[in-house]
Amino acid sequence: MNKALYRNSKQRNALYQYLLSTDTHPTAQELYEALRPDFPNLSFGTVYRNLGILEQQGMVRRLGRGSTFDRFDATVEPHYHFICDKCGRIYDLPLNVDLSLEEKVAQATGHTVTAHELDFHGICMHCKEAERQGEKDLVQKA
Numbered sequence: 182m183n184k185a186l187y188r189n190s191k192q193r194n195a196l197y198q199y200l201l202s203t204d205t206h207p208t209a210q211e212l213y214e215a216l217r218p219d220f221p222n223l224s225f226g227t228v229y230r231n232l233g234i235l236e237q238q239g240m241v242r243r244l245g246r247g248s249t250f251d252r253f254d255a256t257v258e259p260h261y262h263f264i265c266d267k268c269g270r271i272y273d274l275p276l277n278v279d280l281s282l283e284e285k286v287a288q289a290t291g292h293t294v295t296a297h298e299l300d301f302h303g304i305c306m307h308c309k310e311a312e313r314q315g316e317k318d319l320v321q322k323a
Contacts (some may be wrong), residue, residue, distance in 0.1 A: 254273075
């Protein structure tokens, strides 16, 4: 959709700038809470509506990765994600997108592949460190 169809909005601009500034892939609720101090009259509906507009404009991606809440990403170029099975965080991975996978799928199935998304699952470094710290605490208490 064309960006010109929507009036400029301070809230939408702030929402987009926040998404550009973070790599946490926040939920709409997290975005609402982050912007509320600067916009005391901001409603959750305004956040959600503006996320939809930014998505229509191709400026953000909605990540519905099987969790209860969608997360949002301002990196719209194809890229891979790592999803922590423990805390649910989503991380961008510094890997080149392997376009040969699309050709392999097309050859194997006869389908026309126009894009692909790839997610890796496991335990993130933060959760692993918290587990190690918890183990150290247990040893020290014993």
